[in-house]
Amino acid sequence: MQIGYLCIVYNARIHHAKAVKIRAEELNIYFIYLPPYSPDLNPIEFGWEDLRGAERYC
Numbered sequence: 001m002q003i004g005y006l007c008i009v010y011n012a013r014i015h016h017a018k019a020v021k022i023r024a025e026e027l028n029i030y031f032i033y034l035p036p037y038s039p040d041l042n043p044i045e046f047g048w049e050d051l052r053g054a055e056r057y058c
Helices: 018-026 041-055
Strands: 005-009 029-033
Touching: 018 029
Parallel strands: 005 029
Antiparallel strands: none
8 A cells, every 4th residue: 555645735737737746746746735825815914904004003
């Protein structure tokens, strides 16, 4: 039984290239693609918004 590798990558075009997929399969590497950038789902964006509001009152 061969051990595989899990690689978490951005959804960049290079990660979807045919040559990359073929080589990854040869090396037993499996990709998990991160979702596209969604600022409305990213909690840090709420913090930045609070800081922007606070700097107006400094």
